[in-house]
Amino acid sequence: MGASFGRGGATQPLQDMANADCIVIQGSNMAECHPVGFQWVTEAKKRGATVIHVDPRFTRTSAVADKHIPIRAGSDVVLLGALINYILTNDLWFKEYVVAYTNAATLINENYRDTEDLGGLFSGFDPETGQYDPTTWSYADADGGGIGAPGQEASGQSASDSATGDQYGSGGPPLEHAGVQRDDTLQHPRTVFQIVKRHYARYTPEMVRDVCGISVGDFDYLARTITQNSGRERTTCFAYAVGWTQHTLGAQFIRTATILQLLLGNVGRPGSGIMALRGHASIQGSTDIPTLFNLLPGYLPMPKAGSHDTFAEYVEAVGSKKQKGFWANADAYTVSLLKAWWGDAAREDNDWAYDYLPRLNGPHGTYQTVMSMLDDEVEGYFLLGQNPAVGSAHGRMQRLGMAHLKWLVVRDLNLIESATFWKDSPEIASGELRTEDIETEVFFMPAATHVEKAGSFTQTQRLVQWRHQALAPPGQCQSELDFFFKLGQRIRAKLAGSTDERDRPLLDLTWDYPTDEHGEPLPESVLAEINGCHLTGPDEGTPLSSYNELRADGSTAAGCWIYTGVYAEGVNQAARRAPGGGPSPSQSEWGWAWPADRRMLYNRASADPDGKPWSDRKKYVWWDEQQGRWVGDDVPDFPADRAPGSRPDPALGGPAALAGDDAFIMQPDGKGWLFAPRGLLDGPLPTHYEPQESPVANALYPQQQSPSRVIFPRKDNLSAPSAGDPGADVFPYVFTTYRLTEHHTAGGMSRWLPYLSELQPEMFCEVSPELAAERGLEPYGWATIVSPRAAIEARVLVTERMTPLTIGGHTVHQIGLPYHWGVGGDAVVSGDAANDLLGLTLDPNVQIQESKAGSCDIRPGRRPQGPALLQLIEEYQSRSGATTETDNVRITDPAREIIDPPGEQDDPAKEGWSRW
Ligand SMILES: Nc1nc2c(c(=O)[nH]1)N[C@H]1C(S)=C(S)[C@@H](COP(=O)(O)OP(=O)(O)OC[C@H]3O[C@@H](n4cnc5c(=O)[nH]c(N)nc54)[C@H](O)[C@@H]3O)O[C@H]1N2
Ligand SMILES: Nc1nc2c(c(=O)[nH]1)N[C@H]1C(S)=C(S)[C@@H](COP(=O)(O)OP(=O)(O)OC[C@H]3O[C@@H](n4cnc5c(=O)[nH]c(N)nc54)[C@H](O)[C@@H]3O)O[C@H]1N2
Numbered sequence: 001m002g003a004s005f006g007r008g009g010a011t012q013p014l015q016d017m018a019n020a021d022c023i024v025i026q027g028s029n030m031a032e033c034h035p036v037g038f039q040w041v042t043e044a045k046k047r048g049a050t051v052i053h054v055d056p057r058f059t060r061t062s063a064v065a066d067k068h069i070p071i072r073a074g075s076d077v078v079l080l081g082a083l084i085n086y087i088l089t090n091d092l093w094f095k096e097y098v099v100a101y102t103n104a105a106t107l108i109n110e111n112y113r114d115t116e117d118l119g120g121l122f123s124g125f126d127p128e129t130g131q132y133d134p135t136t137w138s139y140a141d142a143d144g145g146g147i148g149a150p151g152q153e154a155s156g157q158s159a160s161d162s163a164t165g166d167q168y169g170s171g172g173p174p175l176e177h178a179g180v181q182r183d184d185t186l187q188h189p190r191t192v193f194q195i196v197k198r199h200y201a202r203y204t205p206e207m208v209r210d211v212c213g214i215s216v217g218d219f220d221y222l223a224r225t226i227t228q229n230s231g232r233e234r235t236t237c238f239a240y241a242v243g244w245t246q247h248t249l250g251a252q253f254i255r256t257a258t259i260l261q262l263l264l265g266n267v268g269r270p271g272s273g274i275m276a277l278r279g280h281a282s283i284q285g286s287t288d289i290p291t292l293f294n295l296l297p298g299y300l301p302m303p304k305a306g307s308h309d310t311f312a313e314y315v316e317a318v319g320s321k322k323q324k325g326f327w328a329n330a331d332a333y334t335v336s337l338l339k340a341w342w343g344d345a346a347r348e349d350n351d352w353a354y355d356y357l358p359r360l361n362g363p364h365g366t367y368q369t370v371m372s373m374l375d376d377e378v379e380g381y382f383l384l385g386q387n388p389a390v391g392s393a394h395g396r397m398q399r400l401g402m403a404h405l406k407w408l409v410v411r412d413l414n415l416i417e418s419a420t421f422w423k424d425s426p427e428i429a430s431g432e433l434r435t436e437d438i439e440t441e442v443f444f445m446p447a448a449t450h451v452e453k454a455g456s457f458t459q460t461q462r463l464v465q466w467r468h469q470a471l472a473p474p475g476q477c478q479s480e481l482d483f484f485f486k487l488g489q490r491i492r493a494k495l496a497g498s499t500d501e502r503d504r505p506l507l508d509l510t511w512d513y514p515t516d517e518h519g520e521p522l523p524e525s526v527l528a529e530i531n532g533c534h535l536t537g538p539d540e541g542t543p544l545s546s547y548n549e550l551r552a553d554g555s556t557a558a559g560c561w562i563y564t565g566v567y568a569e570g571v572n573q574a575a576r577r578a579p580g581g582g583p584s585p586s587q588s589e590w591g592w593a594w595p596a597d598r599r600m601l602y603n604r605a606s607a608d609p610d611g612k613p614w615s616d617r618k619k620y621v622w623w624d625e626q627q628g629r630w631v632g633d634d635v636p637d638f639p640a641d642r643a644p645g646s647r648p649d650p651a652l653g654g655p656a657a658l659a660g661d662d663a664f665i666m667q668p669d670g671k672g673w674l675f676a677p678r679g680l681l682d683g684p685l686p687t688h689y690e691p692q693e694s695p696v697a698n699a700l701y702p703q704q705q706s707p708s709r710v711i712f713p714r715k716d717n718l719s720a721p722s723a724g725d726p727g728a729d730v731f732p733y734v735f736t737t738y739r740l741t742e743h744h745t746a747g748g749m750s751r752w753l754p755y756l757s758e759l760q761p762e763m764f765c766e767v768s769p770e771l772a773a774e775r776g777l778e779p780y781g782w783a784t785i786v787s788p789r790a791a792i793e794a795r796v797l798v799t800e801r802m803t804p805l806t807i808g809g810h811t812v813h814q815i816g817l818p819y820h821w822g823v824g825g826d827a828v829v830s831g832d833a834a835n836d837l838l839g840l841t842l843d844p845n846v847q848i849q850e851s852k853a854g855s856c857d858i859r860p861g862r863r864p865q866g867p868a869l870l871q872l873i874e875e876y877q878s879r880s881g882a883t884t885e886t887d888n889v890r891i892t893d894p895a896r897e898i899i900d901p902p903g904e905q906d907d908p909a910k911e912g913w914s915r916w
């Protein structure tokens with residue numbers, strides 16, 4: 001979303017879903033996992049909207065939708081790509097919108113080559129590193145070359161090491177300048193429009209049938225419904241969650257939806273957009289003010305060793321002064337952050353203490369860290385609100401990794417499996433680990449719950465809401481804020497008087513939060529620091545009211561630039577709770593939304609290029625000729641007095657360069673990106689590849705998997721052979737993992753509650769009656785599910801909610817596995833963990849694991865116990881012939897011999913591009 005629109009968050013408030021005429025929920029079980037937000041889907045339906053659920057399983061969301069369309073997990077790019085093709089070939093795209101607000105008319109570098117020309121690869125691929133050099137994807141420059149990115153290395157390991165995609169949470173990727181070449185007729189073969197058209201030409205309804213398992217009739221219904229509900233008068237909204245993100249091409253699934261929505265004119269308008277449904281109460285908050293290894297607050301990237309060595313290099317790379325839009329002020333955001341953290345120690349003559357920031361020297365994501373633990377490179381580990389022994393992919397690797405630590409701190413509400421693995425994990429049961437051999441010292445520290453502390457949550461729609469403390473935490477339970485404040489005080493006391501240079505960053509920190517009568521820091525003082533204040537002049541000490549006030553000269557401080565305004569006038573705006581959000585249709589008096597309290601992003605696009613609403617029915621923000629301002633139902637997401645017809649010189653740079661129709665103000669060219677010349681590590685356009693493990697051969701190209709996915713070819717991370725390779729029939733079924741209404745994630749908050757445990761007491765698997773018959777599975781009996789990494793047992797739930805799919809003439813069965821159970825001794829209920837089945841392969845953009853699609857076998861009965869369990873897994877491994885090479889080849893051999901499952905007919909569609 002960041003690369004397409006300029007910001008990584010959901011495009012609008014959940015409440016706005018009520019204004020949609022059609023809602024497509026794809027990649028989420030919204031009714032069960034986001035029930036509060038789902039009230040607005042229900043409201044839309046009441047107003048006449050059509051709701052469609054595209055999901056491998058029939059769920060409680062499907063039950064209340066107008067239509068459920070079953071899909072094979074991991075195939076969404078084909079379905080969405082075919083919708084794009086349908087819109088373009090049937091001339092159903094929103095012409096005025098597309099020409100004015102997207103990069104459809106922009107010309108691309110003449111050296112660009114598409115996957116359609118190169119058999120599944122884009123130009124610039126380096127098979128050695130698995131990385132793309134995106135130079136040829138660039139916009140064409142007037143003098144023949146391409147428009148590059150300022151101060152950024154084009155490719156190399158470091159690009160994906162730092163998961164660059166995460167950085168576009170609050171602004172699109174930078175370009176050197178916005179002096180692009182355009183052909184507004186869209187006829188030039190190198191326009192984005194023509195490239196997109198060619199790229200998706202083979203994504204036909206028949207391809208959808210053969211890859212996704214969706215009938216031509218169902219496709220037609222979906223295509224007709226969304227196009228009939230788009231245009232001037234009507235809008236369609238998409239909603240997704242982790243059914244889209246947890247794939248090796250997760251970012252590209254979402255990109256495909258952004259292209260579709262831009263072509264239909266469904267961004268920035270009431271009832272349109274894409275709802276990125278965020279999981280935990282403050283997951284949006286935890287990327288805004290990040291717990292990610294590669295980000296600083298407000299999506300400023302963590303500096304990288306070698307390329308961001310100086311402050312000047314960093315600022316030039318993050319936001320060049322020459323580009324359009326608000327990211328050109330990155331220097332002001334960075335200096336203000338450094339002033340917030342290091343106060344008087346951040347001075348102009350030391351580059352605002354820039355050198356106090358650590359530098360990234362490689363990927364330090366959670367999975368790489370676990371592998372480093374296994375290599376004894378990590379001594380200690382803090383687990384704060386996380387239960388990786390159950391909740392992270394490849395559970396066995398997580399537990400074995402922790403057993404290599406010297407110390408582990410777990411702060412949690414309960415004695416979760418990650419705190420007790422040393423005595424009761426599956427590895428203890430199998431004899432792989434012995435308690436007496438584990439040297440890890442585990443410190444369990446009880447945590448206060450969300451009702452026992454005050455603070456802010458930032459949810460799906462970027463809305464910061466304040467939570468007041470309801471009761472004091474019992475016993476020794478402590479809030480995170482209090483814990484870290486005191487830990488910091490203790491460390492600083494220990495270091496006091498040190499003359500060692502390396503202690504300066506800790507000693508110079510501003511660490512002076514006011515405290516209450518119990519000595520606990522006041523949460524509002526942290527909010528005030530995040531908001532920022534003037535440091536000099538007549539307003540010294542007063543809170544800032546907008547990020548436009550931030551300066552690069554040391555006169556302002558702000559802990560997270562996108563949050564500036566949340567404490568405007570010294571008032572906690574996040575605590576606003578006018579009933580119903582107040583009279584405005586945008587419910588603007590409830591909480592505070594970043595940026596600048598805008599509820600709907602890109603809302604300039606709700607008006608036509610002349611500034612008039614596209615229709616009366618969908619009016620939202622428009623140009624008021626008399627006042628010379630943008631007005632309407634929300635804070636305009638545009639310079640308030642920039643007239644619709646403005647054509648400033650793009651060379652001006654920054655917000656001043658934004659033209660009157662540059663509706664995507666965070667993008668370096670002001671446009672929504674159908675084609676992404678920068679920002680994605682795995683290609684400028686989404687294209688279909690199969691998941692890391694798949695019983696289906698890629699029908700589009702010989703290239704089976706995404707060539708730039710992050711792979712870990714290790715003996716403890718074997719993959720099931722994919723279709724076409726020998727041994728694929730050993731793991732013939734697709735499994736996907738998901739959530740239940742009655743449990744929460746790894747179970748720390750639900751498996752310890754008797755009420756919820758009683759409602760869903762046991763781990764189970766969902767299988768179709770056909771699969772149950774094929775494998776002799778008894779309803780409510782036991783089944784053992786085997787992957788090349790593990791074997792787990794589960795109760796069998798035989799249900800017609802699971803549909804066998806016909807893919808390229810073969811039947812493909814999918815198995816649904818909830819991931820809430822884990823093996824341990826303390827919870828009310830325990831059971832085998834779905835995550836033990838999963839291996840580790842990641843999306844290169846955001847380093848998310850592929851936990852929504854894997855290959856497995858299923859057989860009746862319980863799994864063996866003790867060492868016999870390991871024997872069973874080994875037996876499967878050797879039968880399949882899986883080695884570290886399996887599925888870990890970057891470029892699939894086009895000439896490889898496709899081995900069809902015995903007894904089934906040759907199917908040309910399945911044999912791929914080489915014989916197509
Ligand atoms: N009750 C409850 N609510 C929760 C949570 C919980 O644990 N329990 N967890 C919270 C959290 S942290 C999160 S992130 C959210 C997650 O919210 P959701 O993403 O809605 O939840 P999931 O059940 O993980 O997966 C969503 C759906 O994706 C489908 N799916 C799997 N693979 C594919 C695919 O390739 N394509 C398509 N189209 N669909 C696919 C699954 O069948 C599943 O129905 O829920 C939040 N809400
Ligand atoms: N197979 C598979 N794996 C998945 C997913 C999937 O769909 N399929 N989904 C992934 C997703 S989206 C998510 S979000 C993760 C979740 O995975 P985890 O974060 O590992 O699991 P949780 O159970 O949510 O862990 C949160 C812990 O925080 C504790 N807690 C609650 N409040 C507080 C607090 O205020 N302070 C402290 N210190 N602790 C607190 C809870 O008791 C709980 O044990 O799982 C991921 N893993």
Ligand SMILES: [Mo]
Nearest residue numbers: 278279280283
């Ligand atoms: Mo999540």
